[in-house]
Amino acid sequence: MAWLKVVDALKAPVGTTVTVKGWVRTRRDSKADGGLSFVAVHDGTCFDAMQTVCKGTLPNYADEIAKLTTHCAVEITGVASLTPKGGIELQVDPATGGSVTIHGLVDNPDAYPIQPKQHTMEFLREQAHLRVRTNTFGAVARVRSTLSMAIHRFFHERTFFYVHTPIITASDCEGAGQMFRVSTLDIANPPRVGAAPKEARSTSESTPSSPSSPPCYMGDIAPASPHADTPIDFSHDFFGKESHLTVSGQLNVETYCCALSRVYTFGPTFRAENSNTSRHLAEFWMIEPEIAFATLKEDADLAEEFIKYLVNAVLTERADDMKFFDERIEKGLLARLTHVLESPFRRLPYTEAIAILEAAIAGGKKFEFPIKWGADLQSEHERYLTEEHFKQPVILMNYPKDIKAFYMRLNDPGTDGAPGDTVAAMDVLVPGIGEIIGGSQREERLDVLDRRIAEMNLPAKEYWWYRDLRRYGTVPHAGFGLGFERLILFVTGMQNIRDVIPFPRAPKQAEF
RNA sequence: UCCCCGAUAGCUCAAUGGUAGAGCGAUCGGCUGUUAACCGAUAGGUUCUAGGUUCGAGUCCUAGUCGGGGAGCCA
Structure with missing residues (x-):
């Protein structure tokens, strides 16, 4: 008798004795x-479940087997x-x-949140610890893992090196959005510039509840502090200056690029923007080659x-899950992805895109915003260009410099007739x-930068x-x-970014 | 953050300002090599929170909380 993962048990030769372990x-x-x-x-190892035919002659049939409900172990x-x-x-x-051995029954199956029926994504989001047991979220989890591996493989095969850029940054120059502060200062009574520094509030080894621990204010913090208008003195903070969670590993990874030639980061990134949409998270994963x-x-x-490699990987390695997404999540998903694989991405200068949009307006197309x-x-x-005009992925290039970041390389005057x-x-x-x-080509000329x-x-x-670079x-x-999560939306047809990361963080949402 | 919509049984949703309902799920029974099974019965409710209007509020008003769609910001 062999214990097999369900994915292997489904291929077991007829007549062999097999043990499976998992959830009903x-x-x-x-x-x-x-x-x-x-x-x-x-057991989560593949989309399909293993059907077992349990005979009524089993010794625990009436007492246990006949009482099994969804997700008993x-x-x-x-x-x-x-x-x-x-x-x-x-x-x-x-x-x-x-034989059938019960490892864990489900208490009160009447109220168990996950039932053998269709649930809404919104409801399952509130059950993030259990939703991965469903078809949809199991499939998303496997696709997400497969994509992660494929990303590393893609770069590894092309002599890129994986660089671990920092999560905490005391550099104030990443410039990609609102940042989360990282601090060990006493939030109710922080040190102020010019005020006498408080001793022994040092960051590293302060005892959790020192005798001089600050008073706990109910409601509004720091009532009527005489220093309330004075700037906070961050020289007393852990890093001796203000620090935040990173919004991008790009500037750091550029340094390694200028030594190892081809590099990438793949890690979590944090944005404190108050964005409430189906395409934004406060904590998300980003790949930056x-x-x-x-x-x-x-x-x-x-x-x-890169995109085509990843689409191909998920189509070939997770065909079972992709078939499910095609049937239940987005009809026509497989045809759409096959089209992406087979057609070249349309390269389009920004200046030409404006001309196309102006022509569309002249032809009667209505947009809410002027262009x-x-x-x-x-x-x-953007949607008009990629969904209606070209009906394929589009790479827009060479934007006006005034709407883009400082590190992007200035083009020669007249590029694309701009x-x-x-x-x-x-x-x-x-x-x-x-x-x-x-993405962009970076400005390598010091004087221009x-x-x-x-x-x-x-x-x-x-x-x-x-600048040293x-x-x-x-x-x-x-x-x-x-x-990364937007990539998962793209290949699965899922609609909300909060459903393609295990435990989403968004404004007012950090449960689990 | 802005605009619009919503919150009622475990879930999805009904209910003219006047008795709280159905389907699914659960439980029990029937039937069946079933697989979104099917048939019958039973149980299951602080109608998001706090105020207000009213003889009477799930329903109307105010504020808040949370959720959804769209927008902005961006990846």
């Missing part, structure tokens, strides 16, 4: 053959045989060594090859999601180490960021 998906009873129960068991031994439809099931008969001796064209080539050269595209404009200055930035737009990748930092009133001093052996380089 459904139980149905029959009076045939003197009484028997069909108990479907899944069981261990079942039986003989592999063919179902009338040709699949593999286990015949569980005490006469041939069959960076390539040296490369221009925007190589960057776009890499992005396209003109120099303005950023709205979601509706009426103003542009930078070598690109966004990959995909039908159904919109922007999935944002300094001009941009000054133009945008950024704290030049903070960028000393970033341009002083010591500078090189053209480029990279992009891919939001």
Whole structure:
């Protein structure tokens, strides 16, 4: 007798004795053959469950087996045989060594939240600790894992090195959005500039409840502090300066790129934006490759090859789950992904995109927001381009410099016939999601970079180490960021980003 | 953060300002190599919270909390 994962047990030779361990998906009873129960068991190793046929002659049939409900934990031994439809099931008969062991019943099955029926995503989100036992969330979890592995494999096969960029940053120059503060200061009574520093509130080894622990204020904190208007003195904080959770590993990974040539990060990223949408999370995972001796064209080539590699990986490695998504989550998903695999991504200069949108408006297309050269595209404009006009992924390139970040490389005047200055930035737009990748060629010329930092009133001093890269052996380089959860939405057809990460963090949402 | 919509049984949803309902799920029984099984019965309610209007509020008003769709920000 061998304990097999369900994925392997479903391929067991007829006649062999097999043990499976997992959770009951459904139980149905029959009076045939003197009484028997069909108990479907899944262990998460594949989409399908193993059907077991438990005979009424089993010693614990009436007391235990006939009472099994959804998600009871069981261990079942039986003989592999063919179902009338040709699949593999286990015949569980005490006469041939069959047995059913209950590891854990479900208390009060009447009120168990997960039932053998269709639930809404919103409800399951409130049961995040249990939802992974359902078909949909099990499939999402397997696809997510498969994509993670494929990402590392893609880069590994191309001599990229995986760089662990920091989660905590005391650099104030990442500039990609609102940040979460990281601090060990007493939030109710922080040290103020000019005030006498409090001793022994030192960050590292302070005892959890020292005798001098601060008073606990109910309601509003720090009532009527005489120093309330004085800035907080962060020199007393853990890092001796303000620090935050990272919003991007890009600036750090650029340093490694300028030594290892081809690198990437893949880790969690944090944005404290008050974004309440189905496409934003406060904590999400991002993949950021960076390539040296490369221009925007190589960057776009890499992005396209990357997306196609990942789509292909998930189609071939998780065919069972993808079939489910195609049937139950988004009809036509497989056709859409196959189309993405087979068609080249449309490269489109921003300046040309504006012309297409203006022509569309002239042709009667209505947009909520006006469009003109120099303005950023709205979601509706991006959707029009990728979903209606081209009906395929689009790589928009060379945006006006005034709407993009300081580190993006300034293009030569007149690139693409643009009426103003542009930078070598690109966004990959995909039908159904919109922007999935944002990237650029980085400004490698120190004088141009300094001009941009000054133009945008950024704290030049903070960028000393970033500027060093341009002083010591500078090189053209480029990279992009891919939001991992948006990729999962794209390949699964799931609608809400909170349903493709195990425990979503969003405004007012950090349960579990 | 802004606009719109919503919150009633374990779940999905009904209920003219006047007796709280159905389907699914659960429990019990029947039938059946079943697989979203089917048939019958039973149990299951502080109608999100706090105020208010009213003889009377699930229903109307105010505030709040949470959820959904869209927008902004972005990945």
